[in-house]
Amino acid sequence: MNFFQQPLSLGALTLSNRVLLAPLAGVSDVPFRRICQELGAGLTYVEMLSAVAIHHKNKRTVDMCKRHPSEDVLGVQVTGPSPELVEQAVRILNEGSFDTIDLNMGCSVRKVIAGGAGSGILSEPERISATVRAARQATALPLSVKTRLGVSRNAISIEDTARRLAREGADMITVHGRTRDEKYGAPADREGIRRGLAAAREAAIRPLVTVGNGDLFDWASVRAMREQTACDAVMISRGALGNPWIFREVLEERTVHPTLEEWGDVVLRHLDYQEQHYGDTELAAIMARKHLLWYIKGYPCNKELGAHVGYVKRIEEGRLHIKEYLAQWPGDLVRFEGAHKTESRFGPNSKYDPKYEMHRQHDRGVGEE
Numbered sequence: 001m002n003f004f005q006q007p008l009s010l011g012a013l014t015l016s017n018r019v020l021l022a023p024l025a026g027v028s029d030v031p032f033r034r035i036c037q038e039l040g041a042g043l044t045y046v047e048m049l050s051a052v053a054i055h056h057k058n059k060r061t062v063d064m065c066k067r068h069p070s071e072d073v074l075g076v077q078v079t080g081p082s083p084e085l086v087e088q089a090v091r092i093l094n095e096g097s098f099d100t101i102d103l104n105m106g107c108s109v110r111k112v113i114a115g116g117a118g119s120g121i122l123s124e125p126e127r128i129s130a131t132v133r134a135a136r137q138a139t140a141l142p143l144s145v146k147t148r149l150g151v152s153r154n155a156i157s158i159e160d161t162a163r164r165l166a167r168e169g170a171d172m173i174t175v176h177g178r179t180r181d182e183k184y185g186a187p188a189d190r191e192g193i194r195r196g197l198a199a200a201r202e203a204a205i206r207p208l209v210t211v212g213n214g215d216l217f218d219w220a221s222v223r224a225m226r227e228q229t230a231c232d233a234v235m236i237s238r239g240a241l242g243n244p245w246i247f248r249e250v251l252e253e254r255t256v257h258p259t260l261e262e263w264g265d266v267v268l269r270h271l272d273y274q275e276q277h278y279g280d281t282e283l284a285a286i287m288a289r290k291h292l293l294w295y296i297k298g299y300p301c302n303k304e305l306g307a308h309v310g311y312v313k314r315i316e317e318g319r320l321h322i323k324e325y326l327a328q329w330p331g332d333l334v335r336f337e338g339a340h341k342t343e344s345r346f347g348p349n350s351k352y353d354p355k356y357e358m359h360r361q362h363d364r365g366v367g368e369e
Contacts, residue, residue: 002251002253003018003226004017004018004019004222004226004233004234004250004251004253005017005018005251006018008042008209008232008233009207009209010043010100010142010144010171010172010209011100011141011142011143011171011207012142013073013099013100013141013142015042015043015073015233016042016073017040017042017251018042018232018233018234019040019041019042019222019233019234019236019247019250019251020041020042020043020044020211020233020234020235020236021033021036021041021043021044021045021235021236021240021247022045022146022174022213022235022236022237022240023045023046023047023048023075023076023077023102023104023146024047024237024240024241025047025048025107025109026047027047027241027290028044028045028046028047029047029064029277029287030066030067030068030071030273030277031270031273031274031276031277031278032244032270032291033068033071033074034068034070034071034273035244035266035269035270035273036240036244036247037070037071037072038244039244039245039247039248039266040247040248040250040251041236041240041244041247042073042233043073043075043100044071044073044074044075045074045075045076045077045102046064046065046074046075046076046077046098047064047077048077048078048079048104048107048118049061049064049065049076049077049078049079049089049093050078050079050080050117051078051079051080051081051085051086051088051089051117052080052081052085052115054078054088054089054092054093055085055088055089055092065093065096065097066277067097067098068277073099073100074097074098074099075098075099075100075101075102075144076093076096076098076100076101076102077101077102077103077104077146078090078093078101078102078103078104079103079104079105079107079112079117079118080116080117080131081115081116081117081120082116082127082131083127083130083131083133083134083135084134086103086131086134086135087134087135087137087138088138090134090135090138090139091138091139093139094138094139094140094141098141099141099142100141100142100143100144100171100172101135101139101141101142101143101144102143102144102145102146102172102174103131103132103135103143103144103145103146104117104118104146105118105119105121105122105128105131105145105146105147105148105161106118106119106146106147106148106176106180107119108148108180108181108183113180119147119148119151119180122147122148122150122151122157122161122180123151123155125157125160125161125164128161128164128165129164129167129168132145132164132165132168132169132170133168133169136168136169136170142171142172143169143170143171143172144170144171144172144173144174144209145165145170145172145173145174146174146176146213146235147161147162147165147173147174147175147176148175148176148178148179148180149175149176149177149178149179149189149192149193149196150179150180151179151180151181152179152180152181152182153179153181153182155179156179156192158175158192158193158195158196158199159195159196159199160199161196162175162196162197162199162200162203163199163200163202163203164203165200166199166200166201166202166203166204166205166208167203167204167205169205169206170200170208171206171207171208171209172208172209172210172211173196173197173200173208173209173210173211174211174212174213174235175192175193175196175197175210175211175212175213176188176193176213176214176237177189177190177192177193177212177213177214177215178214184238187215188213188214188215189214190212190224190225190228190229191228193212193213193214193225193228193229193231194228194229194230197210197212197229197230197231198230209232209233210229210230210231210232210233211231211232211233211234211235212225212226212229212231212233212234212235213234213235213237214237216234216235216236216237216239216246217238217239217243217246218239218246218249218255219249219250219253219254219255219256220255221239222234222250223253234250236250241291241294242291242293242294242295242296242297243294244266245257245258245262245266257298257334257335257336257337258334258335259331259332259333259334259335260299260326260329260330260331260332260333260334260335261326261331261332263295263299263335264322264323264326264331266295267292267295267322268319268322268323270288270291270295271288271315271318271319271322274287274288274291274315275315280314280315280316282313282314284315285312285313285314285315285317285318286312286313288312288315288318289309289310289311289312292306292309292310292312292318292322293306293309293310296309298335298336299325299329299333299335300329300333305321305325308321309321309322
């Protein structure tokens, strides 16, 4: 059994492996989580929720908390502007159907920061401590925190932040290898991640899981993350968009490019899950568009296909376009054949964030910065 296939203890929870899916705003819904779980993700999360919205029982937020019976293990992520509001939210989530709760201290979206949440907390070290302390008191579930290296390159604070998180009783710490100001516009700093995780281990008051995050697009980048940071697990973010096979790739420790037949099975199943969860509505189709646009990368004539799937108004319309495409090409055609996968997708150090390839006026949970 290779390293990433080994079970992982997170508090009293046992994860089947060490390859986790990050909570992705506007992306990590039930259909996407189910696909990633089926392809090997050891833990998935409901996307980041606002502590304020949880407190007010916002309908959209309540709907986002739904869990499918097939989801064996599920976490939820929350962020808020004060320790008190985060504690209230954690107490509410603690009564839900979740197995673990994550505190977001890394979101770099401007409107989140302006509200004092996400990485807006990084310039207030005492609030970092108080927030984890309050959340720890509010739940016996495994508690984790996802954070960044600091506010900017001139204000790297990850070692102090990590120590605070560990001292207040976090069960898991995930470090994204960029600062708040860098967003996704610089290479992930694995040395910074290593320093942060090492500081957390030194300060831990209980068994602690350390997780590396950032620029994980294939087996090679995951292996480098493990070797250079000594992390216990990895958390995949953008690398899973249109490529849920990355979980299988890491677990098998080899490059995995699906054949067209394998690809078609997954894409059509994702559309089935989309319709099951959201119904046969135009909104369900609009929300599926971004996934279809991500999925088609790496195959011939994808621009022509994208011109169709990017405007579907019904799930069945999307199915028909995919099936017509499958009928045009041999089933053993390999995705990204003859091209390096990361270069063919987004690039590990690209300033482009594929989450912005959404129909943002329609996608719930995601707004302009």
